[in-house]
Amino acid sequence: MPQPESFRTDLLAAIPSLRAFGVSLAQNADRADDLVQETLVKAWDKQDSFEQGTNLKAWLFTILRNEFYSQMRKRGREVQDSDGIITQKMAVHPGQLGVLDLADFKAALATLPADQREAIILIGASGFSYEEAAEICNCAVGTIKSRVSRARTRLQQILSVSGEADFGPDAISAQVIASTAA
Amino acid sequence: MSDKVSEKRAKKPNAAASLGPNAEIGRKLKQYYESLIAEEVPDRFAQLLSRLDSAEAKLEKD
Numbered sequence: 001m002p003q004p005e006s007f008r009t010d011l012l013a014a015i016p017s018l019r020a021f022g023v024s025l026a027q028n029a030d031r032a033d034d035l036v037q038e039t040l041v042k043a044w045d046k047q048d049s050f051e052q053g054t055n056l057k058a059w060l061f062t063i064l065r066n067e068f069y070s071q072m073r074k075r076g077r078e079v080q081d082s083d084g085i086i087t088q089k090m091a092v093h094p095g096q097l098g099v100l101d102l103a104d105f106k107a108a109l110a111t112l113p114a115d116q117r118e119a120i121i122l123i124g125a126s127g128f129s130y131e132e133a134a135e136i137c138n139c140a141v142g143t144i145k146s147r148v149s150r151a152r153t154r155l156q157q158i159l160s161v162s163g164e165a166d167f168g169p170d171a172i173s174a175q176v177i178a179s180t181a182a
Numbered sequence: 183m184s185d186k187v188s189e190k191r192a193k194k195p196n197a198a199a200s201l202g203p204n205a206e207i208g209r210k211l212k213q214y215y216e217s218l219i220a221e222e223v224p225d226r227f228a229q230l231l232s233r234l235d236s237a238e239a240k241l242e243k244d
Binding site (some may be wrong): 040 | 216
């Protein structure tokens, strides 16, 4: 069992990361704070089950993520954006490499299905390995890899940021150009 | 000097490097996340932990 004093200190230290992950998942600061609160209470109650020496942040992220999905189920909400519906509604910005606005990026991130968003956040921003992310999300490493890859592709499309091999107009703007010409 | 740079690159974890082909997406992702981390943490969390801690101390005493 962890030392109570250090456990509390470690929890405190993890709060900014937990909130960041919570906001990324819930896309709403108030809901994220509720998730963090639930996570802290659950972590406190289950502290005996935390194996010392293992990754506390990963353990806490797992609790927060489970809480998020169980709340989603209770609310009967659709967790996934059925592929692309919201994305298509979103305005496509003719962004150029290096001039991406953070607000545009947030809006684009919000259109990702929750499973892709959490994967790209865990890998690209929270500093977890694929193995750790797979454990947090309770899925296979390959699943995380493919979610990250789909998330990246989707963000590239929405933000019109060209990948390394693609310098031409993307499919959507190509269509726009074609219909304008016709 | 160029050796140093390549050594640095080699040390980069695989996971983060996967966002490398599109550096702009990776950079924005980190910028977004760091802006969230930098937000002020509401006091209620520290207070909550104090309450949990003292509730437990009380239980142990009783």
